Amino acid sequence: DRFIIVIHANGSFVFGMDDDDESVFDRTVAWAIEQGIETATFHILTPYPDTALFKRMAAAGRISHTDWNRYDTRHVVFEPRKLSPETLERGYWQAYRDFYRWSSIWRGAATKDTAAGQLRHLAYAGGWKKFEPMWDWVIRLRRLPFMLPLLETVLSGGGRGHNPIAAPARPSPLQGR
Structure with missing residues (x-):
């Protein structure tokens, strides 16, 4: 029980997984609120250099640029499967506004x-x-x-x-x- 309480205190969520569509932002925020999560951090999936994720995305031609300053979980640096980069970034910021x-x-x-x-x-x-x-x-x-x-x-x-x-x-x- 103690571990569940800790999880409820702070949630950390990553957007941009291959199965994420436009509904992921509203669903995630609604779930976090219903669980009574007190603080939440939201992130955009970021394939950091030299990771398996980066290598897979690079091999598939999905890395959109290598401006390392943008590899901060707040900017889209790859081509998402079911969302445009603009929709992913906009949804990320909207999730913060909606949750808080x-x-x-x-x-x-x-x-x-x-x-x-x-x-x-x-x-x-x-x-x-x-x-x-x-x-x-x-x-x-x-x-x-x-x-x-x-x-x-x-x-x-x-x-x-x-x-x-x-x-x-x-x-x-x-x-x-």
């Missing part, structure tokens, strides 16, 4: 069994992604230590009860020295 809409965040929070779980979902998904520029600023200014109490409160479900995804306490290797 307030209405989607509220629907995801509604999957939680407790008010604390719902609050945690809202705070984590909404507070992190919706205010990502603020968090970037806090990190750049090295003010994160001042924000730790807030982050710990959010991650513990509003400060009430046990956080089921927190790692079990392990003795420090320095204890007993």
Whole structure:
């Protein structure tokens, strides 16, 4: 059970598999919301150089360019089978917008069994992604230590009860020295 809870906390999804068609974006986002996934990252399949995938795609003439700066999981660098490169890239960005809409965040929070779980979902998904520029600023200014109490409160479900995804306490290797 603990592993399922961890999976529900964060999902990572790759678009552009050979069987993916235009419905993959909406289906993936809907599934992630229904599962109560709090944060999601979306990626475009990227055949990195010297991998078996790259070699297969190169042999099939499906590598569209070798601008290595675009090999970042946000750009299409190959010819998809069932989608145009433009549709794949557009769907990738739309998946982010759809998943992190307030209405989607509220629907995801509604999957939680407790008010604390719902609050945690809202705070984590909404507070992190919706205010990502603020968090970037806090990190750049090295003010994160001042924000730790807030982050710990959010991650513990509003400060009430046990956080089921927190790692079990392990003795420090320095204890007993």
